[in-house]
Amino acid sequence: MGEIRLYEREEIERVIRLDTHVIHEIETAFSDLTTRNVTMPPIMRIDVPEHNGEVDIKSAYIEGKDSFAIKLSSGFFNNPDLGLPSANGMMILLSSITGEPKTIFADNGLLTDLRTAAAGAVAARALSRENSRTVGIIGTGSQARYQLEALVNVRSIEVVYVYGRSAEKSSTYQRDIENRLGLKVEIKNSIEEVVRSSDIVITTTPSTEPIIKSEWLHEGLHITAMGSDAEHKQELEAAVLEQADLFVCDVKEQSLRLGELRSCTNQEIRDSALELGEITSWKKNGRANNQQITVCDLTGTGVQDTAIARYVNQLMEKIGGR
Amino acid sequence: MGEIRLYEREEIERVIRLDTHVIHEIETAFSDLTTRNVTMPPIMRIDVPEHNGEVDIKSAYIEGKDSFAIKLSSGFFNNPDLGLPSANGMMILLSSITGEPKTIFADNGLLTDLRTAAAGAVAARALSRENSRTVGIIGTGSQARYQLEALVNVRSIEVVYVYGRSAEKSSTYQRDIENRLGLKVEIKNSIEEVVRSSDIVITTTPSTEPIIKSEWLHEGLHITAMGSDAEHKQELEAAVLEQADLFVCDVKEQSLRLGELRSCTNQEIRDSALELGEITSWKKNGRANNQQITVCDLTGTGVQDTAIARYVNQLMEKIGGR
Incomplete structure (x- = not known):
């Protein structure tokens, strides 16, 4: 297994823009939902009632793509009392060929925000x-x-x-x-x-x-x-x-x-x-x-997550990672 | 969000032993299953039929513990033809208080092997x-x-x-x-x-x-x-x-x-x-x-994953991380 790359939100913010490229990727993801075989299992949810929290896990594999994303997103609704945002999250990009985790985006929900806006x-x-x-x-x-x-x-x-x-x-x-x-x-x-x-x-x-x-x-x-x-x-x-x-x-x-x-x-x-x-x-x-x-x-949808994670990974590879 | 720590298999291997400490942690995890409230959702499975692969996601939250693990484990059965092991995996430790991801163990299945042996x-x-x-x-x-x-x-x-x-x-x-x-x-x-x-x-x-x-x-x-x-x-x-x-x-x-x-x-x-x-x-x-x-x-079981991820995280903190 090759070394896994981990990118924090600040590093991701530096390379990604809400531009026509991202919008095009998300548009293609929607088309894929209609034209390709897509595996999109039901959302997995872990409740942490003790702390008024929950974690959702989403994923989608698009046939023919060499990687796919698994996304964790959490909402912990006591966080504002602690001076923290309620929402948190990360995406993991895995190889569709070998199952190996390749890149982790500790994006803290940024990529979800961007793919949601791009869908708009x-x-x-x-x-x-x-x-x-x-x-x-x-x-x-x-x-x-x-x-x-x-x-x-x-x-x-x-x-x-x-x-x-x-x-x-x-x-x-x-x-x-x-x-x-x-x-x-x-x-x-x-x-x-x-x-x-x-x-x-x-x-x-x-x-x-x-x-x-x-x-x-x-x-x-x-x-x-x-x-x-x-x-x-x-x-x-x-x-x-x-x-x-x-x-x-x-x-x-x-x-x-x-x-x-x-x-x-x-x-x-x-x-x-x-x-x-x-x-x-x-x-x-x-x-x-x-x-x-x-x-x-x-x-x-999970296909949007997979699409934006693949896209930002390409951007990172282009600039030579870190 | 604090910076997320990522440990590769070699770093984990260096600190953890199959000793009475690990066995005690796993024993306590089994007791927790009986004596505490545990959230253990059904396994999420993503099939990648094109490459004879699958990814399973497991998790368990044990009431009263300040962190819990989410585990990805994959089996890609064409890997041996590529000179790679079929199995892969990683664990993510999250705060139960805030939902923030804290530590990623890119352990490649090692912790699963150890917690399984400890259960024996x-x-x-x-x-x-x-x-x-x-x-x-x-x-x-x-x-x-x-x-x-x-x-x-x-x-x-x-x-x-x-x-x-x-x-x-x-x-x-x-x-x-x-x-x-x-x-x-x-x-x-x-x-x-x-x-x-x-x-x-x-x-x-x-x-x-x-x-x-x-x-x-x-x-x-x-x-x-x-x-x-x-x-x-x-x-x-x-x-x-x-x-x-x-x-x-x-x-x-x-x-x-x-x-x-x-x-x-x-x-x-x-x-x-x-x-x-x-x-x-x-x-x-x-x-x-x-x-x-x-x-x-x-x-x-997912409680074993949560127990061993918490334990190795403590070991890492004790030796001062990297």
Whole structure:
């Protein structure tokens, strides 16, 4: 067995950017889900009730790829009391040929954040109007930032509307984005205002109740809902899915269990739901015209983890590791 | 997050010995299974059929312990054609308080070998006659060596009888053990001869058919069967379990699914089977006298992984890391 390389978050941050390369890798991963044999076992979960914690383990092997990732991600919800972030994680890249562990990314969740944001850009490229100029962001956390950073690679955004429950965090978000991306950011007082003003809406909340109402939808709108990834979460009214001309998700089985399809009992919508990979692989059509309303639900998949771990490993090899 | 330490196999080999300390840790782990709350989720398995490979992920959290292990172990059965061992693996030790990964043991299966051998010694200490002097080993692989190395910590062994299908490997085994442990090793021509001559018998084979017959059993014998750990493996005739005065396993549910209890349809035996931790924690009695026949089936458990990872981590901290 060759020596295993271990990279800490700071080293990974130095080489990876939320650019078109990463987005392309994630797009290909979605296509792979549709066009290749993929082994994606159910998530393994270790509960540590004593400390209000849990560890999830995800993995996906994509046929024909010479390596695949196993990801540990943890949430320990007493950590903030200790001055630590709740979330933690690492990815391990193994050879698909020999099973040998090759590289460990002690990324502390960074690669998950990036692959999630990249998936948002893939959805926007496949589904939003090409002439989208305004984006509405619901939430002011790290994904509210990463999603925007990814989106500007695929759409010429001019104005950002943001809504957050905390006025202070909204102001910080405004300042950060204006400084970092040079975009005009306008804080709105309601989610309704954001949705009514935007060509693209991205919801990034841990909400357990619908925050987007179907009556706010308008011609040409695209919504990406990336918040819901658990049985108790929901961001969209079921009627939003019904009113959309096209409803797309990353993995149908996951959206039914953990995502927005869970609350939608309309069997017609459930049956007609597409997977993002069907569109990126050209098996199905995305948006047909500038009038359609499109919705995409992202719950997060193991193929994205494998794709980004393989990609960052290539970057590391290119710069000669350490 | 503090920096993660990564130890390669050679570094681990330098600090850990198959001594009474390790055996005590593993004994305590079995007791914990009985006396503490333990979270031990089902094994996660990723198949890589294209390369005749699989990766298993195991974990166990023991209530009250400040860290726990997640173990990856892989078997890629085309590796020998590439001049590589089939098996590979690593353990990750995480904080139970914060979920942070602390230490990675790129041990390549070493710690699994040691904790498996230590479990054999725990079984022998709990079940074999205290005055056992002879041990019969079936198989000549690495566990055939480690099991003996662990056993001599708990019983005053004078003679080793060994049976292996390959005469050459049996000779190598004889030479290795005589040099390494200073024990007299006698090669036997049949498993029957080994069993009939030995106070303790340890089976270490990947056999898929019974290799030990009940008619060979004799007064005072103890057998530890550690080979079977999958649905298709078996080392003991079902009648061996019926003839034993005491049948013990590491985890009953696993022995029923993957171990020797699987082939035993006698409901009385299934019901009366004890778990090793019940004996090590003094909840149930082990051997009652020098006449009883005792049998122990070991399939391997996540608590052993957590125990040995925690122990080697302490050793590393004691010597000041690297």
